[in-house]
Amino acid sequence: MKTVKVEEGLPISQILQKYPELVTPYLKKLDPPKLDFKNKRALAIYNKIIAREVLGIELSFPFKGLIPAVMSRFEFVKMAVKPQESVLDIGTGSSAVCAIIAAKHLMAEVYATEMIDEYYESAKRNILENSLHERIHLIKSSGEIIEGVIPKNLNFDAIISNPPYLPSKTTLSDKKFGGSAAELIGGGKTGAEFSLKIIREGVPRLNPGGRIGLIFPIKTKKIYEIIISQMKKEKLNVEIIRLITGNRERLIIIGSKN
Numbered sequence: 715m716k717t718v719k720v721e722e723g724l725p726i727s728q729i730l731q732k733y734p735e736l737v738t739p740y741l742k743k744l745d746p747p748k749l750d751f752k753n754k755r756a757l758a759i760y761n762k763i764i765a766r767e768v769l770g771i772e773l774s775f776p777f778k779g780l781i782p783a784v785m786s787r788f789e790f791v792k793m794a795v796k797p798q799e800s801v802l803d804i805g806t807g808s809s810a811v812c813a814i815i816a817a818k819h820l821m822a823e824v825y826a827t828e829m830i831d832e833y834y835e836s837a838k839r840n841i842l843e844n845s846l847h848e849r850i851h852l853i854k855s856s857g858e859i860i861e862g863v864i865p866k867n868l869n870f871d872a873i874i875s876n877p878p879y880l881p882s883k884t885t886l887s888d889k890k891f892g893g894s895a896a897e898l899i900g901g902g903k904t905g906a907e908f909s910l911k912i913i914r915e916g917v918p919r920l921n922p923g924g925r926i927g928l929i930f931p932i933k934t935k936k937i938y939e940i941i942i943s944q945m946k947k948e949k950l951n952v953e954i955i956r957l958i959t960g961n962r963e964r965l966i967i968i969g970s971k972n
Contacts, residue, residue, distance in 0.1 A: 715954045720789050722960040723764035733763055757781045771814050772843045776836050779808040780893040782876070786929070786959045790966055791815045791874065793955060794927025795822055799871035802919070803827070804859060804912055805878075807897070810837035810850070812874055817849040825870075827855035827863055830896055857896075859908070860915040873916045874927045879905045879934050906940045913941070913969070917948045920971045932956065932963035945969035 726747045730737050740756035742748045749756050758775045761784045765773045769788060775781050791812050795801055797820045803813040806826035813826035826841075828834040834854055841850050855863045860873075878900040886895060901907030909928055916926050926945070930938060938954075945952050950969030957964040 715956055717956040717958065718789065720785055720957065720959045723768050723785050729760070729763055729767075732767075733759075736763070754781060765811070769815065769819070771811075771818060773809050773811060773814070773840055774836065774843075776808045776832055778894065779833055779836070780897050782807065782809055782811050783959055783962050783964075784811060786957055786962060786964050787811045787876075788815055788819075789957055789959070790876075790927065790929045790964070791820070793966060794874050794925055794968055795820050795872045797821055799823075800869075800921075801825070802860070802864065802868075802870045802873045802916075804873065804875040805829070805855075805897075806837050806852070807876070808833035808836040810840050810852070812876070813837075813850050813852075814840060814844055814846060816872075816874075817846045818844060822849070822872075824850045825853060825864060825868065826850055827853045829855040829857050830894060859911045860919060864919070869919050869921050869924075871921050871924045872927060873912065873920065873925070874929075875909075875912055876929050877909045877912060879909070879930055879937050881905045882907075900937070904936045904940060905934070906937045909937065909941050910944050913944050913948060913950075917950065917971065923971060925968050925970045926950065927966065927968045929957075930965045930967075932965050934965070938965055938967055941967055 730747050742750040758781050765771045765784045795816050799822050801816050801822045801824045803826040806813050806828050813824045816822040817824050878898050880899045953968045955966040
């Protein structure tokens with residue numbers, strides 16, 4: 715397993731100087747300045763600023779949804795997608811961050827799906843805000859993955875997702891850092907069902923040399939063992955990357971087609 719460490723984006727001191735009115739209410743300490751990342755609004759503001767200052771994109775996040783770590787998503791997309799490829803982003807979320815990164819930074823043509831009405835509308839606003847509506851095709855998925863959602867004549871160079879990963883019987887608590895059942899519960903006893911369906915339905919839609927890239931929290935060991943096994947069963951070449959961004963760790967699994 716390869717390990718990649720990524721800079722978080724910008725020092726809090728630099729952000730504080732430029733955006734004092736936004737970040738001051740969420741400072742955990744002043745010397746040195748440190749944001750309270752247990753506060754969801756602070757996390758949203760921080761990632762909004764990083765997206766703007768480092769990646770040159772504008773993002774907004776509905777309070778109910780998950781707040782993606784923007785720099786982690788940036789590294790994930792760069793690992794899974796090559797310049798000017800055709801990309802399918804499954805479950806793009808309220809920010810559409812991976813779709814936007816692929817379209818803006820890699821000049822990809824992206825099909826992005828989302829099932830939750832509120833998140834779909836938020837993703838649409840973000841895509842329009844970044845003037846990427848001609849490069850990103852947003853599709854309402856209605857709970858399906860690929861079959862019944864994506865036209866049968868479309869194949870892709872890369873299929874990417876930050877899939878849900880919790881087992882079916884999980885009871886979501888208010889202590890969970892945001893996110894709906896659709897964002898968090900992947901199904902089955904291990905939470906791997908959504909991801910397995912991406913692989914089963916995705917492999918026939920890959921162009922030669924195409925990839926399926928998935929990103930998870932690092933602690934989901936049972937899931938990634940099942941996913942790696944399924945990718946190998948589908949004759950994909952598997953690469954595993956441990957991605958460290960600040961205090962956050964993610965696991966990226968990329969299965970490539972010969």
